[in-house]
Amino acid sequence: MKKRILLCFMAILGLSIACKEEGKADYLPESVGAMNTLTVVIDNELWKSSVGDAIRENYTAAAQGLTWDEALFSVTQVPQQIFSGSIRNTSSVLYVMEDSLNVAHMKSNMYSKPQNIGVIKGRNKQELIDNINKTSAEFIKDFKTLEISKAQKRFEKSLNKEKALVDKFKISMKIPSIYRVGREEDNFVWISREIQKGNMNIIAYTMPENGFHNDSTFARDIIRMRDSIGNLYIKGSDVAGKNNHMITEKAFTPYVFPAEVSGKKAAEVRGIWEMSAYPMAGPFLTYIINDKENNRKLILEGFVFAPATKKRDYMFELEAILKSVQFNVEEKK
Template identity: 85%
Template sequence: MKGKLLVYFLAILGLSVACKEDGKVDYLPESVGAMNTLTVVIDNELWKSSVGDAIRENYTAAAPGLTWDEAQFSVTQIPQQIFTGSLQNTSAVLYIMEDTLNIAHMKSNMYAKPQKIGVIKGRNKEELITNIKKTAPEFIADFKALEIGKAQKRFEKSLNKEKALEDKFNIAMKIPSIYRVGREEDNFVWISREIQKGNMNIIAYTMPWDSFQSDSTFVQDIILMRDSIGKSFIGGEDIPGKNNHMITEKAFSPYVFPAEVSGKKAAEIRGIWEMSAYPMAGPFLTYIINDKENNRKLILEGFVFAPATKKRDYMFELEAILKSVRFNVKK
């Protein structure tokens, strides 16, 4: 019996060693890294060259829909020889080097979990730059999805348990417990949290399924919808003789992108809100979701008021919350 156990133990040990030799590790440490931070692993001289310029052009471009320019990623550059030990546990990495190969691909969970490492190689600077520009949209989407997932996982540690969204719209979202329901009407819910210099807000309401039928007037219809909701529910400081409420900024039209939220087709709108009769403004993010099963358009919006403060990460948190929506919650 002891002989059989010894043989079994040696077999398991051999399997374990074989797995390590093949590079397959059962356990991966938790990845680290601040929100929207990208570590670029690249030779110092390449970083200072046109290759570095291509990286900065694509990965530090201004995030859309903010009140002033903020890069979509905060980039930290390190050379290859330093990318060892705990630095390999960084969650979002762009690894670029001159090589005998001309390749570009995304790897997942190489050293930690969750982790995305975009690998770009080229035989010269021209090939590297071509690969950087070609893969940037896909890599940026992958890095953003990674960050969204990490944020939603953090939310789960302490979730808001209020039932307003479930009761009104039969939906649920992963909203941190620091948020509170502030207003609840027949077809409108307003949830918010205080921050150091202002507040972060989430609103939800519905529109009829046949809304937004014309592509030619889509942006104008969105503005009319937002301004109407602002007038009805989001008032500002009293101004004698004036109705002061939230509207869409008049100077610039919002950005509109196709999107998918919770498996449903949607439109993503990013822009600036302002008050109709008072100098206040900030960024907003709206999702118009085609909820065909319930014969409606579900509107989810996040907006921030934080004067003289960077807002990129605030808006990213709201995006992660809105994208966590689940439909037809069982009561």
């Protein structure tokens, strides 16, 4: 009997603690911070030392697939005594300090929501550096995932309601209303928006499920696929005697990574596009998604044209849109 009462008491206590934690999360303020920004909380002297060098090497490394070098994150450093008030509500935080412990882990929703705080402690500079290097890939992924979800939530405030993607491919994406469908073909949709010095673009099309046969030629096959689509649908200004269309930049082999989009296996491709007969270029991001339920590969691509302009955040917005794809969507009557 006593044992049963004790078990009941422990269950009630656990439920009470869980409710308190849930209640705390409910009352947290909304996190703040511009896209792709990281607040690094670290002592000024450590920031100027080899520890700060390790942080900069990992978190301000050049983002892949852009036309010029842009850092993964725009970093703001603050010492621990300044980390208070609204600064604590920043969505992405890296907290680094010397301590009696040697630990590194990610915490969520401590001061605001959604929020990720990567905590790195060490008993000396070398332990801090080791922990920074060891955790950077995982932490960067967590920070980026949070920023993607924040962007997608922001898109929901005003979504594009055009039905081209549903009609052609039975898919939907969280596309802001500022984007407009510009071209529709049997197996091709082009959606774009104007920006200050150019435009941002999304294209969608499909390929047969067995469209890529050999891993050893995968990169070349991707280039061939992109160039053929450019030749069919993405034409440039007329150039006398030449067929001017979008191609994959010849001097730059695209980066290819395994990925997962909407629960489906995919390949992520980042690279540079250019026009075949005219000096125009910009970054692109392509997802080749294995849509086995529909016996096809779905190709989603975002690309930017914005001369003499930083493009990291533009490409990040396109990534957030592409990753919001949902499959087998039926048009609402």
